[in-house]
Amino acid sequence: MEWLSQQFGTRVIALMPVAIAVNIVLGYTVANVLKLPIYLDSIGTILVGVLAGPIAGALTGILSSLIWQVAIPGQSIGPFAPVAGVIGLLAGVWGYLGVYRRRPAEGGNLWLPVVIALGAIALLVLPIINNPAYNDPAFTVPWYSAAIIAVAVALGVGVVGMAYLRRDAAPAWVAVAGALTGVIAAICSAPIAAIVYGGVTGAGTDIIVAALRQGGADVFNAALGQGFFSDPIDKTITSFVVFIILAGMSRRLIARFPMGERAVGPEPA
Amino acid sequence: MSVEQALVLRGVRYRYAGADRFALDGVDLVVRPGEVVGVTGPSDAGKSTLCLVAAGLAPGTIAGVLEGSVTVDGIETRDQRPHEHAQQAGVLFQNPATQLSGTSRYVWEEVAFGPRNLGLPLGDVVARVEAALAALHIGHFGERDPARLSGGQGQLVALASVLAVGPRYLVLDEPTSQLDPQGTRLVGDALAGIADTGQTGIVLVEHKTDLLAALCSRVLVLGGGRGVREGPAAEVLADAGLHDLGVEPPSAVRLRARLAAAGVSVPEQAFAEAAA
Amino acid sequence: MIRGWTGPVSVFGAVLLTVVITGVGRRLVSFVVASLPLVISILLINTFIYPDATDALATVGPFTVTGTGLTVALQAALRVIAFALAIGVFVATTDLDDLLSDLERRGLGRRAEFVIGSAIRMVPRMVERAGEIVEAQRARGLDTEGRPWRRARGLVPLAGPMIGGALNDVEERTMALEARAFSAPARRTPIRRFPDSAAQRAARWGLGLLIVALTVATVGGWLNVP
Numbered sequence: 154m155e156w157l158s159q160q161f162g163t164r165v166i167a168l169m170p171v172a173i174a175v176n177i178v179l180g181y182t183v184a185n186v187l188k189l190p191i192y193l194d195s196i197g198t199i200l201v202g203v204l205a206g207p208i209a210g211a212l213t214g215i216l217s218s219l220i221w222q223v224a225i226p227g228q229s230i231g232p233f234a235p236v237a238g239v240i241g242l243l244a245g246v247w248g249y250l251g252v253y254r255r256r257p258a259e260g261g262n263l264w265l266p267v268v269i270a271l272g273a274i275a276l277l278v279l280p281i282i283n284n285p286a287y288n289d290p291a292f293t294v295p296w297y298s299a300a301i302i303a304v305a306v307a308l309g310v311g312v313v314g315m316a317y318l319r320r321d322a323a324p325a326w327v328a329v330a331g332a333l334t335g336v337i338a339a340i341c342s343a344p345i346a347a348i349v350y351g352g353v354t355g356a357g358t359d360i361i362v363a364a365l366r367q368g369g370a371d372v373f374n375a376a377l378g379q380g381f382f383s384d385p386i387d388k389t390i391t392s393f394v395v396f397i398i399l400a401g402m403s404r405r406l407i408a409r410f411p412m413g414e415r416a417v418g419p420e421p422a
Numbered sequence: 423m424s425v426e427q428a429l430v431l432r433g434v435r436y437r438y439a440g441a442d443r444f445a446l447d448g449v450d451l452v453v454r455p456g457e458v459v460g461v462t463g464p465s466d467a468g469k470s471t472l473c474l475v476a477a478g479l480a481p482g483t484i485a486g487v488l489e490g491s492v493t494v495d496g497i498e499t500r501d502q503r504p505h506e507h508a509q510q511a512g513v514l515f516q517n518p519a520t521q522l523s524g525t526s527r528y529v530w531e532e533v534a535f536g537p538r539n540l541g542l543p544l545g546d547v548v549a550r551v552e553a554a555l556a557a558l559h560i561g562h563f564g565e566r567d568p569a570r571l572s573g574g575q576g577q578l579v580a581l582a583s584v585l586a587v588g589p590r591y592l593v594l595d596e597p598t599s600q601l602d603p604q605g606t607r608l609v610g611d612a613l614a615g616i617a618d619t620g621q622t623g624i625v626l627v628e629h630k631t632d633l634l635a636a637l638c639s640r641v642l643v644l645g646g647g648r649g650v651r652e653g654p655a656a657e658v659l660a661d662a663g664l665h666d667l668g669v670e671p672p673s674a675v676r677l678r679a680r681l682a683a684a685g686v687s688v689p690e691q692a693f694a695e696a697a698a
Numbered sequence: 699m700i701r702g703w704t705g706p707v708s709v710f711g712a713v714l715l716t717v718v719i720t721g722v723g724r725r726l727v728s729f730v731v732a733s734l735p736l737v738i739s740i741l742l743i744n745t746f747i748y749p750d751a752t753d754a755l756a757t758v759g760p761f762t763v764t765g766t767g768l769t770v771a772l773q774a775a776l777r778v779i780a781f782a783l784a785i786g787v788f789v790a791t792t793d794l795d796d797l798l799s800d801l802e803r804r805g806l807g808r809r810a811e812f813v814i815g816s817a818i819r820m821v822p823r824m825v826e827r828a829g830e831i832v833e834a835q836r837a838r839g840l841d842t843e844g845r846p847w848r849r850a851r852g853l854v855p856l857a858g859p860m861i862g863g864a865l866n867d868v869e870e871r872t873m874a875l876e877a878r879a880f881s882a883p884a885r886r887t888p889i890r891r892f893p894d895s896a897a898q899r900a901a902r903w904g905l906g907l908l909i910v911a912l913t914v915a916t917v918g919g920w921l922n923v924p
Contacts, residue, residue, distance in 0.1 A: 161809055163872050163875050163876055163880055163881055164868070164869075166812060166875070167868050167871040167875060168865075168868050169817070170812070170813050170814075170816040170820055171820070171865070171867070171868060171871075173813070173817040173820075174820040174821050174864070175860065175861055177825075178860065179828075179856075179857055179860065179861075181825060181828075182828045182829075182856060183853070186828075187832070187850070188849065189850055193853075196861065216817065220814065220821065221821075223818075224821045225821075225825075226729045226732040226782075226785075226786070226789075228732075229733075229778075231785070349777070350736070350740060351740050351743075351744050352743075352744075353736070353740050353743050355736025355738075359743060366747040366749050367747050369749070370749060371750065372749060394857070398861060398865070
């Protein structure tokens with residue numbers, strides 16, 4: 154019980170509205186003003202999950218979706234509230250496992266985890282890319298395969314570059330956690346998209362749904378395939394943003410949150 | 423044994439969790455009801471830490487190690503929970519926007535936030551809100567939107583919401599640092615009004631020594647976490663060594679020094695009146 | 699699999715009836731307009747590309763309009779518009795502050811009330827501020843219509859100050875809440891009471907029971923909705 158109640162101390166209560174507002178405002182601006190093909194609507198959720206714990210993270214996600222639905226007309230986000238909850242829950246788990254801790258390392262100690270992490274991401278992503286529907290000649294979005302490869306390469310370069318510049322193996326684990334969160338989020342949101350919206354969401358990513366269906370996927374699998382494309386990318390980027398935010402926050406402030414010390418590790422001696 | 427009615431810090435040292443040096447390193451301070459004590463010093467002297475400790479937020483809310491004793495009317499703050507302490511010593515910070523709860527449509531409701539948290543009967547809530555608004559002469563703000571107030575007005579509403587919780591002591595952490603001159607005057611006048619009732623003891627932490635000269639009876643100058651000067655306001659603020667301690671003397675004192683350097687002597691009495 | 703028309707049509711009808719009764723129709727235009735991209739997407743994709751549908755009605759270039767697809771498209775569109783209208787009616791008829799106060803009087807905790815109430819007020823202010831930042835960026839040459847990676851560069855100056863500023867405030871907000879006795883154990887004093895007639899209470903309970911009954915009946919197989 155104490156484990157639960159300390160996730161809702163006054164400091165966490167002060168953080169949650171801010172996190173919810175950041176989710177909604179950034180998500181709205183990214184999708185509607187900058188019109189980017191990612192969501193970036195779970196930075197606040199993941200931050201709360203990491204600093205305060207899985208239940209607080211899940212609630213932040215769920216409330217963000219519901220308040221977003223009411224605050225801004227015409228968004229199709231409310232029914233996806235359970236997915237946002239799962240993302241917050243997972244963030245709490247990653248924080249507990251110490252994914253966001255800095256791991257200073259050199260040479261083999263640095264590169265071995267990075268290689269293992271990239272391998273893990275490849276294992277995760279390859280079957281998704283190999284979806285036969287993508288390669289159907291009847292309806293191929295020409296930029297599609299190129300886009301997937303470009304993004305995968307960019308993320309890989311990002312992980313390696315960050316690890317090299319910071320002499321820190323943490324970005325590798327942050328990337329794995331982000332990609333895994335994305336895959337799970339995609340699995341959770343596909344049935345909702347399929348049942349509530351007939352598999353489309355009104356965003357630019359609907360072209361992927363169309364392509365997958367033309368390639369022979371059914372309603373559910375087309376929605377799933379679209380999620381498998383968008384979510385791991387989005388959640389990996391979001392995880393990096395959270396990692397950078399945590400690195401920029403004072404350790405003293407972080408330690409005042411219930412899971413803060415556990416999430417970023419003890420003060421370096 | 424009769425208990426001293428005062429906010430008392432004795433030999434207070436405070437180290438933030440995760441820090442290796444003491445932000446406060448042996449500070450003594452006594453504030454009685456009706457008294458305004460000014461605290462000043464260069465940045466990093468421990469002014470804000472002093473506020474947190476005196477207001478009972480450290481080490482309860484802000485983790486750290488507290489040595490020495492902090493008592494309010496004889497009760498140790500470390501034995502109290504935050505809401506109990508809030509009813510004895512209230513604290514006001516710099517930024518009006520972050521202090522308002524942001525959940526109220528009207529100023530009246532905003533001021534009622536604290537008393538309602540205490541679960542007081544509705545009649546008591548109303549009485550406290552009206553009293554707090556009246557004490558600051560902002561009864562006419564009641565139906566305004568807290569988000570649409572000027573900085574000075576917002577700070578007055580924040581002060582009223584702290585007063586409504588019912589503390590006998592107020593700790594003010596640079597309450598005018600984000601305000602324009604007009605807002606500063608507004609808050610300064612309100613504080614003078616509270617002090618005049620003789621019911622409330624005020625600790626005013628400020629780097630604006632003009633405000634200290636206008637309001638305080640005594641002044642404590644901090645440096646490196648310790649008190650380096652303490653005494654009657656007029657005396658401490660006129661101290662020629664103030665500038666070397668990293669504190670800008672009040673404008674009246676600077677003017678007098680300039681005049682003296684130019685060979686003009688002005689009777690001390692004129693400055694005492696100007697300061698008051 | 700095609701589901702019947704009863705569901706979408708009756709839901710749409712019920713919502714439409716509410717709109718007419720409450721007389722807030724005009725204020726709902728923005729909600730319907732805002733859901734148009736989604737509706738158009740639903741109509742186009744399902745009508746022209748519906749997996750495994752063979753009942754072709756017409757062929758346009760490489761695409762085939764199928765009866766199944768058209769049915770699914772129209773049903774989903776009805777559901778989405780009904781959903782948008784329902785949210786619109788809720789927003790147009792309900793003052794969220796009043797709703798929260800009333801829920802609090804009925805036992806919603808102060809923490810939940812604070813989080814929801816404060817987030818709802820923070821969002822419009824921050825949307826406004828984000829808009830200003832993007833405008834300022836645009837004035838300095840940010841391209842919000844160009845290629846994705848150009849637009850993505852607008853993110854850093856937007857997200858950085860927004861998140862940084864918001865997090866910096868959390869510490870002071872926490873202390874200000876404690877100074878206002880936020881963690882006191884008592885129940886908060888309610889200050890508003892809303893008229894609640896017997897008819898309203900009966901309607902609320904009745905509708906709630908109706909939802910439960912319909913769900914149980916359809917899931918249990920006693921009621922077959924065509």
